[in-house]
Amino acid sequence: xxxxxxxxxxxxxxxxxxxxxxxxxxxxxxxxxxxxxxxxxxxxxxxxxxxxxxxxxxxxxxxxxxxxxxxxxxxxxxxxxxxxxxxxxxxxxxxxxxxxxxxxxxxxxxxxxxxxxxxxxxxxxxxxxxxxxxxxxxxxxxxxxxxxxxxxxxxxxxxxxxxxxxxxxxxxxxxxxxxxxxxxxxxxxxxxxxxxxxxxxxxxxxxxxxxxxxxxxxxxxxxxxxxxxxxxxxxxxxxxxxxxxxxxxxxxxx
Numbered sequence: 098x099x100x101x102x103x104x105x106x107x108x109x110x111x112x113x114x115x116x117x118x119x120x121x122x123x124x125x126x127x128x129x130x131x132x133x134x135x136x137x138x139x140x141x142x143x144x145x146x147x148x149x150x151x152x153x154x155x156x157x158x159x160x161x162x163x164x165x166x167x168x169x170x171x172x173x174x175x176x177x178x179x180x181x182x183x184x185x186x187x188x189x190x191x192x193x194x195x196x197x198x199x200x201x202x203x204x205x206x207x208x209x210x211x212x213x214x215x216x217x218x219x220x221x222x223x224x225x226x227x228x229x230x231x232x233x234x235x236x237x238x239x240x241x242x243x244x245x246x247x248x249x250x251x252x253x254x255x256x257x258x259x260x261x262x263x264x265x266x267x268x269x270x271x272x273x274x275x276x277x278x279x280x281x282x283x284x285x286x287x288x289x290x291x292x293x294x295x296x297x298x299x300x301x302x303x304x305x306x307x308x309x310x311x312x313x314x315x316x317x318x319x320x321x322x323x324x325x326x327x328x329x330x331x332x333x334x335x336x337x338x339x340x341x342x343x344x345x346x347x348x349x350x351x
Contacts, residue, residue: 098115099115100114101131103130105144109144109145110146110148111147111284113150114150117152117155121151121156122159122161123161125165125170128176131183132183134147139183145189145293147192148287149191149194151199152196153218154196154197154218155197156198156199156203157198157199159201170321177202181234181317185234185313185314186310186314188302189295190212190298192211192212192214194280198219198220199220201225202233205235208235208240209235212286213269214271214286217276219261220258222258222259229332229336230324230327230328231323232253232320234317237253238312240253243267244267248267261273
């Protein structure tokens with residue numbers, strides 16, 4: 098069975114992380130599937146809304162580090178950056194349904210969703226600094242805008258988890274629900290949106306985003322260049338080695 102389930106019904110394309118044995122960690126192949134699905138949804142007039150969801154116990158543990166180390170992103174044309182550009186440029190309503198941990202890109206992709214619903218077990222984290230890396234997905238721009246600078250600095254510099262009620266308070270999520278109800282509620286909202294005029298949905302979204310869309314893409318590209326450079330530097334190598342060896346990293350010499 099595919100690690101990304103793609104299902105389209107009644108104007109809604111649902112993309113489901115389906116790799117529970119690996120905590121829905123995302124491989125290059127999964128990024129390619131997601132990027133392709135978003136392109137398909139954009140081109141298909143019968144698709145009016147996209148819903149991205151995980152399991153009620155976990156959304157995504159972020160990048161599959163083994164896959165990531167074996168085949169690191171090779172520039173802006175790699176599948177992960179193609180996915181990020183596609184989600185940032187997606188013109189139709191995009192809904193996220195998040196339960197359990199949402200790590201790294203599992204959180205940053207949510208900045209590009211129009212509506213986000215979270216289970217009360219949701220735990221968001223952006224631990225890039227702890228891996229010797231930098232923010233990605235335009236989160237260095239969008240997190241300070243949404244959270245305020247100091248809360249964004251806390252999330253991005255410390256890299257520690259924050260939970261559903263805090264995410265609701267800063268505006269990352271629209272509503273907190275029991276985990277068993279979250280995906281179904283998000284699907285209900287998606288179906289409601291799918292009954293509305295597509296041109297009205299896309300033009301309203303375009304007008305809301307047009308003031309900074311170019312800046313989002315510029316920031317995403319700059320982050321990607323820095324991320325790629327830092328991935329080859331000693332701090333990241335130590336962080337990944339420590340992760341694989343199940344020990345605390347030692348950054349005292351980097």
